[in-house]
Amino acid sequence: MSTHAYVVRVAEDPADREACFTVRKEVFVGEQGVPEDIEYDAYDAVAVHVLAVREDGVPLGTGRLLYGAAAAGKTGGDMTVGSLGRLAVTQASRGLGVGAALVRAVEDAARARGLVAVDLHAQTHALGFYERLGYVAYGPEFPDAGIPHRAMRRVL
Numbered sequence: 001m002s003t004h005a006y007v008v009r010v011a012e013d014p015a016d017r018e019a020c021f022t023v024r025k026e027v028f029v030g031e032q033g034v035p036e037d038i039e040y041d042a043y044d045a046v047a048v049h050v051l052a053v054r055e056d057g058v059p060l061g062t063g064r065l066l067y068g069a070a071a072a073g074k075t076g077g078d079m080t081v082g083s084l085g086r087l088a089v090t091q092a093s094r095g096l097g098v099g100a101a102l103v104r105a106v107e108d109a110a111r112a113r114g115l116v117a118v119d120l121h122a123q124t125h126a127l128g129f130y131e132r133l134g135y136v137a138y139g140p141e142f143p144d145a146g147i148p149h150r151a152m153r154r155v156l
Contacts, residue, residue, distance in 0.1 A: 008105045011049035020049045020062035027088035034145045050105040052098045061089035063102040065109045075119045082110040084120040117155045124148040
């Protein structure tokens with residue numbers, strides 16, 4: 001377990017974006033076996049990416065917010081709802097509050113864009129994590145990249 005402090009920020013420059021993609025590759029492709037060709041998509045170019053980085057520059061986690069037209073397919077077409085996705089925390093950084101800090105950073109980005117709620121597709125093993133952060137599951141379980149998921153929403 002790390003004793004280093006970390007900050008969560010919007011990924012503004014190419015180096016930050018690359019750090020986000022590195023974390024996603026480690027967690028989703030490496031650990032969970034998600035095919036690399038579906039891990040990265042056209043939404044990456046328009047999403048707001050958030051990054052948790054240790055004081056010494058080591059990336060710990062990432063997440064992204066889709067909003068507007070980019071989120072419409074994930075939110076039932078509701079343009080006032082954003083879509084949180086690609087939340088990933090490195091194995092060595094789990095249990096430090098990084099995931100919750102990233103979720104709150106995505107919610108802050110959503111509020112800043114005038115959104116009233118955030119939806120997400122949670123892996124079913126993570127439902128309790130999101131419930132503790134105020135998200136409520138709705139709809140049936142469904143597979144995404146071969147992993148069971150449920151839709152969830154939090155009104156901001």
